[in-house]
Amino acid sequence: MSTAAPADHYYPGLEGVIACETAICNLEGREGAGGLEYRGYRIEDLAGQVSYEETAFLLLHGDLPTRTQLRDFEARLRAARVIPEPLVALFRQIPAHVHPMDVLRTSVSVLAHFDPEVNAPPTDHAANVRKAERMVAQMATAVACRERIVQGREPVPPRDDLDHAANFLYMIHGKPPSEAMREAFDLSLVLYTEHELNASTFAARVTVSTLSDIYSGIVAAIGTLKGPLHGGANEEAWKVLERVGSPERADAWIRDALARKERIMGFGHRVYKTGDPRARILKEHCRRLAAEVGEERWEQVAEPIERAVTEQKKLPPNVDWPSARLYHYMGLDISIYTPIFAMARVAGWAAHIIEQLDHNRLMRPRARYVGPPNRPLQPIDQRG
Numbered sequence: 383m384s385t386a387a388p389a390d391h392y393y394p395g396l397e398g399v400i401a402c403e404t405a406i407c408n409l410e411g412r413e414g415a416g417g418l419e420y421r422g423y424r425i426e427d428l429a430g431q432v433s434y435e436e437t438a439f440l441l442l443h444g445d446l447p448t449r450t451q452l453r454d455f456e457a458r459l460r461a462a463r464v465i466p467e468p469l470v471a472l473f474r475q476i477p478a479h480v481h482p483m484d485v486l487r488t489s490v491s492v493l494a495h496f497d498p499e500v501n502a503p504p505t506d507h508a509a510n511v512r513k514a515e516r517m518v519a520q521m522a523t524a525v526a527c528r529e530r531i532v533q534g535r536e537p538v539p540p541r542d543d544l545d546h547a548a549n550f551l552y553m554i555h556g557k558p559p560s561e562a563m564r565e566a567f568d569l570s571l572v573l574y575t576e577h578e579l580n581a582s583t584f585a586a587r588v589t590v591s592t593l594s595d596i597y598s599g600i601v602a603a604i605g606t607l608k609g610p611l612h613g614g615a616n617e618e619a620w621k622v623l624e625r626v627g628s629p630e631r632a633d634a635w636i637r638d639a640l641a642r643k644e645r646i647m648g649f650g651h652r653v654y655k656t657g658d659p660r661a662r663i664l665k666e667h668c669r670r671l672a673a674e675v676g677e678e679r680w681e682q683v684a685e686p687i688e689r690a691v692t693e694q695k696k697l698p699p700n701v702d703w704p705s706a707r708l709y710h711y712m713g714l715d716i717s718i719y720t721p722i723f724a725m726a727r728v729a730g731w732a733a734h735i736i737e738q739l740d741h742n743r744l745m746r747p748r749a750r751y752v753g754p755p756n757r758p759l760q761p762i763d764q765r766g
Contacts, residue, residue: 576730
């Protein structure tokens with residue numbers, strides 16, 4: 383018996399449509415009040431208390447790790463960090479102007495060819511978890527390696543005595559970060575790791591619902607995240623701050639922007655109507671890191687903009703507003719903000735892919751036809 387919905391039930395953008403059930407992420411919060419939970423844990427409880435590695439383990443394995451499980455998981459990630467030399471050689475050949483997300487998409491395709499379990503059945507749960515762990519480790523190395531090459535510097539090999547966050551910043555800058563910088567970057571990765579059925583996660587689940595492989599699902603997700611309506615918002619948020627330039631110009635600039643009804647990136651969210659909990663968590667770290675690196679003026683630029691948009695447009699900041707400043711304070715180039723988003727989110731994408739393949743049903747929605755009806759076929763000499 384068909385379970386198709388009536389053809390007149392049309393939801394533009396699939397807004398409000400429940401397309402799957404998941405045990406990974408809850409955006410309803412406790413008692414439906416709204417919020418963010420990873421496998422039943424409130425983000426407010428996880429943030430600052432668990433590392434990115436613990437969060438990735440939680441998403442991929444279902445529970446927070448014990449001390450022994452975490453030690454073994456970290457060891458597996460560190461052992462998998464080195465990327466194949468042919469991929470490094472390819473990074474040197476790809477022109478510097480190519481979008482970093484295009485390079486990352488290619489990177490994952492190449493990494494698939496070198497995966498020791500590349501030919502495992504797509505529904506092999508254990509193999510998929512192992513592949514996911516390798517991707518978590520290697521995507522960070524790929525992003526850092528390509529960035530060094532684009533900047534005209536030699537790649538820095540990963541270190542196995544640093545955690546995931548510290549190792550990435552080390553591979554970018556060639557020196558370990560301060561503890562405050564490591565802590566803030568680790569927190570940002572935790573906050574970006576998972577966010578339910580957003581466009582890229584949906585694309586990944588649709589892809590593997592055909593029984594394609596986990597790498598194909600991640601490639602689809604990266605291609606989707608590249609779009610400016612999904613990824614790239616923190617890049618645009620930083621550009622807003624650059625356009626303002628100084629604390630003295632902030633009040634006048636925001637008045638003019640609001641009068642022009644200009645969209646200001648980094649504010650509002652399709653799901654969160656009363657504020658993004660991730661933005662609230664990151665804000666204090668922005669202040670601390672700004673003070674450490676002597677960049678307090680950007681906090682002074684951001685504050686009146688945030689206040690005016692929240693009060694006048696009723697749009698509180700989302701996670702991209704503070705993360706844009708945070709990454710600037712870390713000396714990260716704006717061009718890799720979205721690849722950093724992806725290297726954090728890969729654990730969430732992979733968890734959804736595995737969940738989809740464990741309980742699969744091919745995703746095949748319908749379209750409502752709105753084209754011309756009942757057109758008679760004319761001989762070619764009578765057309766036009």
